[in-house]
Amino acid sequence: MSTTWLSDAEQTAWRSFITTLPDLTAAFETDLARHGLSMGDYEVLVFLSEAADNRMRMCDLAGGLRLSPSGLTRRLDGLVKVGWVERASCAADRRVMYAHLTPAGRAKMEEAAPDHVASVRRHFLEPLGTAGVGQLGELFAKVRDHLHSLQPV
Amino acid sequence: MSTTWLSDAEQTAWRSFITTLPDLTAAFETDLARHGLSMGDYEVLVFLSEAADNRMRMCDLAGGLRLSPSGLTRRLDGLVKVGWVERASCAADRRVMYAHLTPAGRAKMEEAAPDHVASVRRHFLEPLGTAGVGQLGELFAKVRDHLHSLQPV
DNA sequence: AGCCAATAGTTGTGATCACAATGATTGTGT
DNA sequence: ACACAATCATTGTGATCACAACTATTGGCT
Numbered sequence A, B: 001m002s003t004t005w006l007s008d009a010e011q012t013a014w015r016s017f018i019t020t021l022p023d024l025t026a027a028f029e030t031d032l033a034r035h036g037l038s039m040g041d042y043e044v045l046v047f048l049s050e051a052a053d054n055r056m057r058m059c060d061l062a063g064g065l066r067l068s069p070s071g072l073t074r075r076l077d078g079l080v081k082v083g084w085v086e087r088a089s090c091a092a093d094r095r096v097m098y099a100h101l102t103p104a105g106r107a108k109m110e111e112a113a114p115d116h117v118a119s120v121r122r123h124f125l126e127p128l129g130t131a132g133v134g135q136l137g138e139l140f141a142k143v144r145d146h147l148h149s150l151q152p153v
Numbered sequence C: 001a002g003c004c005a006a007t008a009g010t011t012g013t014g015a016t017c018a019c020a021a022t023g024a025t026t027g028t029g030t
Numbered sequence D: 001a002c003a004c005a006a007t008c009a010t011t012g013t014g015a016t017c018a019c020a021a022c023t024a025t026t027g028g029c030t
Helices: A008-033 A039-050 A058-065 A069-081 A103-150 B008-033 B039-050 B058-065 B069-081 B103-150
Strands: A055-057 A085-089 A097-101 B055-057 B085-089 B097-101
Touching: A008 A039, A008 A103, A008 B103, A039 A055, A039 A058, A039 A069, A039 A085, A039 A097, A039 A103, A055 A058, A058 A069, A058 A097, A069 A085, A097 A103, A103 B008, A103 B103, B008 B039, B008 B103, B039 B055, B039 B058, B039 B069, B039 B085, B039 B097, B039 B103, B055 B058, B058 B069, B058 B097, B069 B085, B097 B103
Parallel strands: none
Antiparallel strands: A055 A097, A085 A097, B055 B097, B085 B097
């Protein structure tokens, strides 16, 4: 039925989703803060650590992180200041700046990653259960595909 | 298995979840912006419209919205400025300020709500399918209960 | 070659939010 | 009655982010 309102089942599902999200991300942020990292910082390190040569162009990184160009510029400022990332210009295209993970950045990343994984497991995956994890993956894959089909990247 | 890393199934589930979320909320924000509302504003109106006498104490509202007291104060400033909410002091306890939904605020809320519901349905519930909606509700209810059992409100 | 649109990154500005400090009021314990 | 802790809301300050404007560079088109 496609009325203007939600059915009871839809209502409870939507509410449990939308009310749980802030608490869930707050739990992740709190756990990561013990390493002096925000989730935003951590995700930058993850992207760079998985990239070829531990570096990415700013625009690609911004796209992957769903950050605006200016947002990434300022986020990187912080990471550069503490020495986990450095900027490197590109000889082939002088418009381009690379964000490059430093050894210190990689060390910080490897220090924090196990705790973060444990945090995700403890606050999220574990309560879902093995079957629930599989369901969750399928559900959000559907949502993602639907979003991308409407608003192609 | 509780290793330091995620299994493939966990990995794909977690990634599809964490990468879809920003796009999903962006879709909701975009749709709501057609009414001049942010999701934050909209949720304030929802809470007040469902409260007794269309009003709530600031501290209760902040708790419900998962906002800090200062965050709510500033968010309310904006809503008061456009006339959708007004502040009212409490005779019984003069520390307390009520946030009170105005008729204009209720009208704005009733104008935007059907579109927002349609947005939620279109971007989220519909791709999930009927069975998926039920699964989602159960999954996040488990996560919520787990979070609250660890960090009681 | 030369013009011009497209791309890459930064900076100015304003919005949103949290933390800490402050002021005002309430309630509790003695 | 009175002191003191707790509660409620706001303000000062700083962090994060997006949008718009800007500079620099590149690549396509004539």
